[in-house]
Amino acid sequence: MGAINIRRWAWTINRWFLLRGRLAWLQVAAGLVLSVQVLSLMTSLHRLAASDEDRVVAPTVSLAETAPPPEQPFPPFSERFALTAQALSKLTADPNKPGKIKFAYDQSQEARIIRQTATIATDASWQQLGPMLDSAQGIGRTAYISRLRLTREDASQPALKAEIQVTIAYRDAAEAGTQ
Structure with a gap:
């Protein structure tokens, strides 16, 4: 070799x-x-x-150590009557005059919420309508003015025919029953 x-x-x-x-x-x-x-x-x-x-192994957390879930942004469905009464009191221009009110409920299965829509038809002046709409914004965190329709016969008329639609969103009734 x-x-x-x-x-x-x-x-x-x-x-x-x-x-x-x-x-x-x-x-x-x-x-x-x-x-x-x-x-x-x-x-x-x-x-x-x-x-x-x-790689660092994360420590295991037991169920007792977990924090409670944060407060839900939606009020429970059981509070619907109190919020409805509050909305009606804030959206009445003149309590002595009769108005027309329609209610509708819409349930969204995917989002697990129920929307209550109150449509209020009233006659009000410009001076009454502004504060009434401002107070409607303070009904609750999930309440909003979903439609506002204003009409009047001629420009010199001080009263307006207002149709105000306020929608309030609630947690689904099935969820409200488990709490």
Whole structure:
């Protein structure tokens, strides 16, 4: 055993390519692709092992240690009569004059809320209508004026026919029963 004979080694490789032709080049290409894939897999496994060592395991939390859920923004459905009475008292321009009130309920299964819509038709002057609408905004966090329609016969008439639609959103009745 002596030193490596480079000429003999080069002639062996060259002869292999000369004898096999395109098949030799295909075998070399497949070997290179396979070598790159194995090298990539080994690098990924090494990085994954290093990241597993660095990962900190979060402590387990028992149910007794969890904080109570924050207060829901929607009032429970059982408060609908109190909020309705409050809305009606704030949306009455003149308590002595009769008005027309319509109620509608709309339930959204996906959002798990119920919307109560009160439509109030009244005659009011500009001076009464402004404070009445301002006070309607203070009914509750989930109450809003969903539609306002104002009409009058001519420009000199001080009274307006107002149709005010106030919507109040509540939690679903099924949820309210579980609390």
